Amino acid sequence: MVDIAIIGGGPAAFSAAITARQRNKAVLVCKSFAAGGWLHKAERVDNYPGLIGVRGAEILDLFERQSAGMGARIQSGTVRQILKTEQGFMLLAQDEVVEAKAVIIATGAAQPKTLENEDALLGKGVSYCGTCDGMFYKGKRVAVLAYSVHALPETRFLASLAEEVVYITPNSELARGLDDKVTVLQETPVKIIGQNRVEGVATDQSEIPVSGVFIFRDAMAYHTLIPDVYTENRFIKVSRHMETNVDGLYAAGDCTGRPFQVAKAVGEGNVAAVSASDYLDG
Ligand SMILES: Cc1cc2nc3c(=O)[nH]c(=O)nc-3n(C[C@H](O)[C@H](O)[C@H](O)COP(=O)(O)OP(=O)(O)OC[C@H]3O[C@@H](n4cnc5c(N)ncnc54)[C@H](O)[C@@H]3O)c2cc1C
Structure with missing residues (x-):
């Protein structure tokens, strides 16, 4: 079990990791496969103190190297769900379950x-994890809705079990290297069909009957990640100490609301890590 699991791969996450390591906590950063979040897209950042006219991707690289250098463990894979347990939290990460005493979103x-x-x-034919739920669909027809590169290995695994996999993606780049057992449709999913169980998928062009739907994205809606967390105007509601309404669960950065700025994300990551460390130290 790690002391603090941090979900994200941007300035808020790495700032939290650095401070948590300075407080001598065992830290795991779970970042999605998507390249670096918003900061990665910034051509040039001029308003972050100490760094003048630097590319966002470069700043992010420094943050990540500093975190790793201080002993934070960093792993790739979208966290799909956070569950509260008696000991702390269980995170459903890429292909594994991570246990943590405290969590920072x-x-x-x-x-x-x-x-x-x-x-x-969800749980009635909709799944976010092929490795976890694939066995239920042995010999059946399933759909994969692919919005992330990690759909590819999951689809290969599903194709080894299912009778047929219909791979639906709006992005042709995400459909490379799949074998003949997979039917690829470059369409945009709009709706899951079914009342009490999945019966199919509707796209902008067709309706496809299937028994299960696997959805792979690089991020999750907050209410899917942890349904119990309070939100306000679509963002996670936090105190000045970055506490959420769930004991031991903190949030930092753009996920708590505007302004969307690196300095604010870094500051909140720092506060969240201090609060989580204080919580663990009693
Ligand atoms: C084009 C552009 C230019 C910008 N320019 C500036 C600027 O000049 N100055 C400035 O201050 N700000 C700028 N910003 C804003 C700044 O980039 C953001 O405010 C900042 O990156 C927020 O940091 P964050 O850590 O909260 O979130 P993000 O940087 O968005 O990072 C979140 C990370 O979490 C990952 N993630 C999401 N869900 C999951 C999950 N379930 N499991 C695992 N990982 C997950 C995402 O893939 C992402 O890597 C700019 C933004 C853009 C888009």
């Missing part, structure tokens, strides 16, 4: 919109 402001019926049919 630093997932940025980019929240995917869930599809119509997705929330209602």
Whole structure:
């Protein structure tokens, strides 16, 4: 079990990791496969103190190297769900379950919109994890809705079990290197069909009958990540100490609201790590 698990791969996450390591906590940063979040896209940043006219990707690289150099463990993979347990938290990360005493959410402001019926049919044919749920679909027809590169290995695994995998993606770049057992459709999913169980998927062009739908994204909506967390105007509600309403759970950076700025994300990451460390130290 780690002391503090940090979800995200931007300035808030790495700032939290650096401070938590300075407080001598065992830290795991779970960052998605997507390249670096918003800061990665910034051509030039002029308003971060101490760094003049530096590319966002360069700043991010420094943050990550500093975190790793101070002993934070960094692993790639989207965290799909956070569960509160008696000992702390369980995180459903890429292909594994991570246990942590405290958690800091630093997932940025980019929240995917869930599809119509997705929330209602989660666990009733909708899944975010091929490795966890693939066995239920042995010999059946399933759909993969691919918005992330990690859909590819998961699809290969599903293709080894299912009768047929229909791979639906709006992005042709995400459909390379799949074998013949996978039917690729370059379409945009709009709705999951079904009342009490998944019966199919509707896209902008067709309706496809399937028994299960696997959805792979680089980020999760906050209510999917942890349904119990309070939000306000679409952002995670926090105190000045970056506490959420859930004991031991903190949030920092753009996911707590505006202004969307590196300095604010870094400051909040620092506060969240101090608060989480104080919480663990009693
Ligand atoms: C084009 C552009 C230019 C900008 N220019 C500036 C500027 O000049 N100055 C300035 O101060 N700010 C600027 N910003 C804003 C700044 O980049 C953000 O405010 C800052 O990056 C927020 O940091 P964050 O850590 O909260 O979130 P992000 O940087 O968005 O990082 C969040 C990370 O978490 C990952 N993630 C999300 N969900 C999960 C999950 N479930 N599991 C694992 N990982 C997950 C994401 O993939 C991402 O890597 C700019 C933004 C953009 C888009």
